[in-house]
Amino acid sequence: MDVSLSEDQRLIGESVRGYLAEHAGPEQLRKAVEDGQAFAPSLWRGLTQDLGLVGLMAPEALGGAGLGARDMALVLEALGERLAPAPFFETAVLALPALLALARPDQVERWAAPLVAGERRACLAFADAQGRPDLDALEAQLTTTPTGWRLDGRSRFVSGLPASDLVLVVARHPDEGLSLLALPLPAAGVTALSVPSLDPTRPMGELAFDAVEVSADDIVGAAGQARKALHDVLATAAALLAAEAVGVAQACLDMTLAYVQERKQFGRTIGSFQAVKHALADMVADIEAARSAALYGVLAIDQGGPDASAAASASLAWCLDAAKRCAGQAIQLHGGVGFTWEHLAHLYFKRAWSNATFLGAPERHREHVAARMGLDATAPSSEPH
Amino acid sequence: MELTYAPELEAYRAEAAGWLHSQLSGSFAHLRGVSDHVTQIPERRAWEAALGQAGWSCVGWPAAFGGRDASIAEQVIFAEEYARAGGPERIGHIGVELAGPTLLAFGDADQKARLLPDIAAGRSIWCQGYSEPNAGSDLAAVRTRAWREGETYRIEGQKIWTSMGAIADWCFVLCRTEPGSVGPKGLSFLLVRMDQPGVTVRPIRQMTGESEFCEVFFDGAIAQADDRVGAEGDGWRVAMGLLAFERGVSTLGQQMRFRTELDEIIALAKANGAARDALIRQRLVTADTGLKVMRLHALRMLSGEPGALGPEALTYKLFWSNWRRDLGELAMAVGGREAELAVAGGGFSPLTHMFLMSRADTIYAGTNEIQRNLIAERGLGLPREARG
Numbered sequence: 001m002d003v004s005l006s007e008d009q010r011l012i013g014e015s016v017r018g019y020l021a022e023h024a025g026p027e028q029l030r031k032a033v034e035d036g037q038a039f040a041p042s043l044w045r046g047l048t049q050d051l052g053l054v055g056l057m058a059p060e061a062l063g064g065a066g067l068g069a070r071d072m073a074l075v076l077e078a079l080g081e082r083l084a085p086a087p088f089f090e091t092a093v094l095a096l097p098a099l100l101a102l103a104r105p106d107q108v109e110r111w112a113a114p115l116v117a118g119e120r121r122a123c124l125a126f127a128d129a130q131g132r133p134d135l136d137a138l139e140a141q142l143t144t145t146p147t148g149w150r151l152d153g154r155s156r157f158v159s160g161l162p163a164s165d166l167v168l169v170v171a172r173h174p175d176e177g178l179s180l181l182a183l184p185l186p187a188a189g190v191t192a193l194s195v196p197s198l199d200p201t202r203p204m205g206e207l208a209f210d211a212v213e214v215s216a217d218d219i220v221g222a223a224g225q226a227r228k229a230l231h232d233v234l235a236t237a238a239a240l241l242a243a244e245a246v247g248v249a250q251a252c253l254d255m256t257l258a259y260v261q262e263r264k265q266f267g268r269t270i271g272s273f274q275a276v277k278h279a280l281a282d283m284v285a286d287i288e289a290a291r292s293a294a295l296y297g298v299l300a301i302d303q304g305g306p307d308a309s310a311a312a313s314a315s316l317a318w319c320l321d322a323a324k325r326c327a328g329q330a331i332q333l334h335g336g337v338g339f340t341w342e343h344l345a346h347l348y349f350k351r352a353w354s355n356a357t358f359l360g361a362p363e364r365h366r367e368h369v370a371a372r373m374g375l376d377a378t379a380p381s382s383e384p385h
Numbered sequence: 386m387e388l389t390y391a392p393e394l395e396a397y398r399a400e401a402a403g404w405l406h407s408q409l410s411g412s413f414a415h416l417r418g419v420s421d422h423v424t425q426i427p428e429r430r431a432w433e434a435a436l437g438q439a440g441w442s443c444v445g446w447p448a449a450f451g452g453r454d455a456s457i458a459e460q461v462i463f464a465e466e467y468a469r470a471g472g473p474e475r476i477g478h479i480g481v482e483l484a485g486p487t488l489l490a491f492g493d494a495d496q497k498a499r500l501l502p503d504i505a506a507g508r509s510i511w512c513q514g515y516s517e518p519n520a521g522s523d524l525a526a527v528r529t530r531a532w533r534e535g536e537t538y539r540i541e542g543q544k545i546w547t548s549m550g551a552i553a554d555w556c557f558v559l560c561r562t563e564p565g566s567v568g569p570k571g572l573s574f575l576l577v578r579m580d581q582p583g584v585t586v587r588p589i590r591q592m593t594g595e596s597e598f599c600e601v602f603f604d605g606a607i608a609q610a611d612d613r614v615g616a617e618g619d620g621w622r623v624a625m626g627l628l629a630f631e632r633g634v635s636t637l638g639q640q641m642r643f644r645t646e647l648d649e650i651i652a653l654a655k656a657n658g659a660a661r662d663a664l665i666r667q668r669l670v671t672a673d674t675g676l677k678v679m680r681l682h683a684l685r686m687l688s689g690e691p692g693a694l695g696p697e698a699l700t701y702k703l704f705w706s707n708w709r710r711d712l713g714e715l716a717m718a719v720g721g722r723e724a725e726l727a728v729a730g731g732g733f734s735p736l737t738h739m740f741l742m743s744r745a746d747t748i749y750a751g752t753n754e755i756q757r758n759l760i761a762e763r764g765l766g767l768p769r770e771a772r773g
């Protein structure tokens with residue numbers, strides 16, 4: 001099996017990196033973060049209208065490129081390297097694939113096409129009260145009314161909400177099962193709040209629903225039929241978040257390598273000290289392993305099959321941990337300056353940690369893999385004797 | 386997901402697997418799964434000879450010297466099938482994986498013709514005369530010296546950590562031929578017969594209880610001048626070329642053995658209830674993913690530009706050796722007290738043996754510390770460590 005990049009894939013990586021170098025540099029990132037939304041409109045136009053990246057995995061008939069997870073992973077790795085201030089993951093990896101998996105043709109036209117064209121930005125509300133992707137414990141509740149449905153409850157921890165004008169809400173119905181709702185903002189009965197949080201580069205928000213009237217038009221596809229599609233979307237998203245985490249880790253290495261080659265103490269560059277060299281060598285080994293783990297995930301998703309979801313989880317758990325280690329080491333090896341607000345290191349550190357809860361914690365994903373491996377999860381006695 | 390190295394080579398894989406299974410369930414069934422290098426030596430020599438006879442001993446070598454001209458992918462496939470079939474640890478591996486490739490790269494036509502067929506046929510077992518008591522990671526500090534006497538060299542000195550020293554027929558010796566030289570200059574690479582009066586071998590007992598490696602003393606031992614590989618004084622270049630083989634693609638095939646070991650641990654965890662512990666489950670999954678990482682590292686290496694050493698190759702030794710050391714610790718956590726018990730006939734269970742052996746993985750073929758130097762210096766371009 002040849003896993004080298006095709007010429008087209010090489011070009012995707014190069015063109016995205018080239019574009020981001022110009023439009024998502026450190027100054028643009030700082031400015032977007034200070035604005036509070038981590039959203040740069042000109043960057044969004046570039047990613048969507050100029051480069052056509054949101055629709056990379058969408059069908060060509062819709063203006064997409066019809067490519068796979070491995071291709072999208074190249075984009076996400078590059079975006080992770082820059083912490084590009086845009087709700088790209090939320091729109092292109094969560095919202096659009098969920099729409100495409102479930103929407104009727106008229107809904108594709110109405111909701112998906114504007115996303116591909118860069119005219120709207122969207123996010124997916126899929127978390128439970130603790131922010132876990134537990135589709136059985138969602139607080140967004142759908143009930144039947146004489147004319148349709150009504151939506152109550154809330155959706156917390158909605159990444160990308162502050163910059164989005166379309167939200168896709170996963171809601172539970174006591175009898176029908178899970179449905180996906182498309183709600184353009186603002187909407188009657190829907191309160192959308194920005195919620196300041198750890199990672200200013202991926203802001204999140206919270207939705208409250210107060211007797212929101214829901215019609216069949218608002219339900220993406222058929223009512224109660226969303227579960228399988230959401231599992232698939234979240235599995236693909238897991239593999240792609242792993243790729244983003246590799247980009248985050250690589251950027252941490254790059255900035256640290258540059259710093260230790262320039263910073264002098266005791267009359268030598270600190271990069272000449274073995275303790276520092278070995279720490280960097282461990283980061284390289286960590287990142288190369290994560291790169292292979294991420295590749296494993298996206299290849300499994302593109303191949304499909306019953307193991308794809310477990311492979312994506314294994315890949316994500318591995319890469320999240322690697323990115324956290326590398327981001328932590330970046331701060332450590334920068335010394336005091338790495339702890340400052342001015343330096344970018346803390347933004348990478350915060351992204352590494354917020355990624356590790358975004359789609360579920362590494363431990364949760366490893367439990368999923370364990371179940372797939374047939375490992376018995378029956379709880380042991382809590383007494384040591 | 387199937388992550389096969391080369392689907393077009395399935396016929397080759399089937400042929401190798403077929404031969405190995407028939408042998409290891411037939412006349413060599415008693416060697417199946419033997420994981421040491423020290424027991425049943427006559428039978429192990431017979432096994433090396435059988436591999437040679439069938440052309441499976443040195444598949445990557447040219448056919449003219451007893452190989453099959455196998456591509457790198459084919460070599461890895463054979464190594465995988467060897468491990469899958471439970472082939473015993475090969476007592477011929479120093480000759481097959483190190484001495485042979487070194488002769489192919491640096492030897493003259495006469496040396497290749499004289500020495501390679503015996504290695505390929507399993508007739509000669511080799512050992513490696515590199516490390517000395519004061520030359521470990523700092524290999525260029527070797528002090529064993531040799532001087533010319535007519536058509537021979539005389540050798541004085543001591544080597545250590547010499548695997549297979551007690552049974553080997555030949556040793557390749559890195560020694561100082563230029564008196565007063567220091568460091569990598571003035572070294573030569575000599576091939577020395579072990580069955581001669583000037584060579585004394587003393588086994589070293591290691592933490593497993595076995596004596597796989599030895600001290601080797603050269604006291605006026607003789608090497609033929611014809612058996613010097615490369616020019617006199619050019620031994621360092623030859624020695625470094627050999628290290629590339631030791632850290633190279635030849636290690637990819639062992640992933641299949643790692644798979645077998647991890648599968649045993651998973652089966653044990655299910656059987657003895659250890660898997661009910663969430664922390665154990667987490668570690669088992671991490672080990673499993675680590676093996677997938679190695680698989681993808683291998684695929685990346687085999688897909689890369691020929692001859693180009695990517696970062697995944699530069700970090701591979703550090704990665705797999707740490708992974709295996711963790712696996713050993715996981716085996717003990719899963720096995721519990723039962724794993725501490727000696728088995729009938731002495732020694733320990735295969736998993737406990739693996740746990741002990743894994744402590745060597747992070748030392749031999751370049752310690753973790755040396756690997757980190759290499760990654761930092763060659764991979765990142767950071768300043769080199771001060772050298773002697």
